[in-house]
Amino acid sequence: xxxxxxxxxxxxxxxxxxxxxxxxxxxxxxxxxxxxxxxxxxxxxxxxxxxxxxxxxxxxxxxxxxxxxxxxxxxxxxxxxxxxxxxxxxxxxxxxxxxxxxxxxxxxxxxxxxxxxxxxxxxxxxxxxxxxxxxxxxxxxxxxxxxxxxxxxxxxxxxxxxxxxxxxxxxxxxxxxxxxxxxxxxxxxxxxxxxxxxxxxxxxxxxxxxxxxxxxxxxxxxxxxxxxxxxxxxxxxxxxxxx
Numbered sequence: 001x002x003x004x005x006x007x008x009x010x011x012x013x014x015x016x017x018x019x020x021x022x023x024x025x026x027x028x029x030x031x032x033x034x035x036x037x038x039x040x041x042x043x044x045x046x047x048x049x050x051x052x053x054x055x056x057x058x059x060x061x062x063x064x065x066x067x068x069x070x071x072x073x074x075x076x077x078x079x080x081x082x083x084x085x086x087x088x089x090x091x092x093x094x095x096x097x098x099x100x101x102x103x104x105x106x107x108x109x110x111x112x113x114x115x116x117x118x119x120x121x122x123x124x125x126x127x128x129x130x131x132x133x134x135x136x137x138x139x140x141x142x143x144x145x146x147x148x149x150x151x152x153x154x155x156x157x158x159x160x161x162x163x164x165x166x167x168x169x170x171x172x173x174x175x176x177x178x179x180x181x182x183x184x185x186x187x188x189x190x191x192x193x194x195x196x197x198x199x200x201x202x203x204x205x206x207x208x209x210x211x212x213x214x215x216x217x218x219x220x221x222x223x224x225x226x227x228x229x230x231x232x233x234x235x236x237x238x239x240x241x242x243x
Contacts, residue, residue, distance in 0.1 A: 040068045052134075055195070078138050078240035081121050084112035085142075085236035087222065093125050097234060099219030103212040106161075108205050109143075109220070111237045120241050129204040129239065131194045136242040141206060143186040144234050146221040147177040155214025158188060161205050167192065174214065183223060206237070 044067070047060045086094045091113060100107040109127050116122045120133040131137070145156060153176040160167040171188050194202055210218055220234035 038067055040066075040071065042067050044070075076242050079243045080238060080240045081118040081137075082115040082123060083236065083238040084115055084123050085233035086110060086112050086220075087231045087233035087236075088112070095234075097219045097221045099208065100210045103210045103214075103216045106207045106209045108207055109235050111206075111235050112233070118241075121239055123237070123239075127206060127235075127237075129206075129237075131202045131204075133241075134194050134196065136191065136193050138240045138242075139190040139192065140238045141186075141188040141190075142233075142236040142238075143188075143208075143220050144223060144232060145173060145175070145184045145186050145218060146182060147180055147215075147217045148219070149215075149217055150177045150179050150182070152177055152215040152217045154218040155211040156208060156218045157211055158186070158206070158208050160190065161207055163203055163205070167204065183221060 043064045045062055046065050048057045048063045049060055050056055086098075088094055093110065094112060095110060098107065098110055110125070111123065111127050112125075114123060114125045118132075120135065121129060121131050121137065123129050139160075141158070143158070145154070147154065154174065156173045156175075158171040158173070159169075168190050171186075173184065173186055175184050177184075196202070208220070210216060222234045223232035225231065
C-alpha cells in the first residue's frame with residue numbers, strides 16, 4: 001500500500017508537471033496575436049498611477065482604458081481663461097509704474113482689473129490668482145522693466161508665491177541700462193499642475209524684488225504711444241487651462 005501511494009503521488013506530480021508544461025506551450029507570444037485597426041469602442045490594459053485629483057494610487061492596479069477616453073485625453077488643448085494687463089493707468093488701482101521700494105523687499109505685482117469670468121481660475125484687482133479647479137495650467141507673465149537713473153545695473157528677480165512656499169524657480173533679469181527711456185521686455189512661461197482644490201483654494205501672487213547685488217532701482221513702466229494705439233502695459237498675465 002505504501003509503495004502504491006508513492007507511485008500514485010509520483011504519477012500525480014508527473015501529470016501536474018506535464019499540465020504546466022502544456023499551459024506554457026499554449027501561452028501565445030504577444031506578436032503572434034493578429035493585428036487589427038483599433039476602434040473607439042475597443043479597450044486596452046494599463047496601470048492606474050494617479051487618480052483624477054492627481055493623488056498617487058497605491059499598488060498601481062491594472063485597469064481597462066477605453067479608446068474613446070484615451071482620444072479625449074489626447075485631444076486636450078490649452079484654452080485661455082483670461083488675460084489681465086495694466087495698460088490703463090486711468091482705472092482705479094492700476095499704476096502707471098510699479099516696483100519695490102527698496103532692495104531685498106518683495107513687491108506684489110498688479111496686473112489689471114479683476115476677472116472672475118472663468119470657472120477654473122480667477123484674478124483679483126490686487127493681482128492674486130485663485131485656482132478653483134484641478135488641472136494643468138499655462139501661465140505667461142510679461143513685463144516692461146526700466147530704471148529711474150542711468151547707467152544703472154539692475155539685478156531684478158521674479159517669482160510665484162502661494163502664501164507659504166515659492167512655486168517654481170526664481171527668474172533673474174540682470175541688465176545695465178544706458179538711458180532712463182530704455183525698456184527691457186521680460187517674458188516668463190510657467191506650467192503648473194493643480195492637484196488639490198478644497199475649501200481653501202490654491203492662491204498665487206506674483207512678486208518682484210531688487211537684489212542688493214544690483215542698484216536700488218528698477219520698476220515696471222507703462223509705455224504711452226503717439227499713434228493712437230493703446231498704452232503698452234507694465235505688467236500682463238495670461239492663464240490658459242488644458243481642456
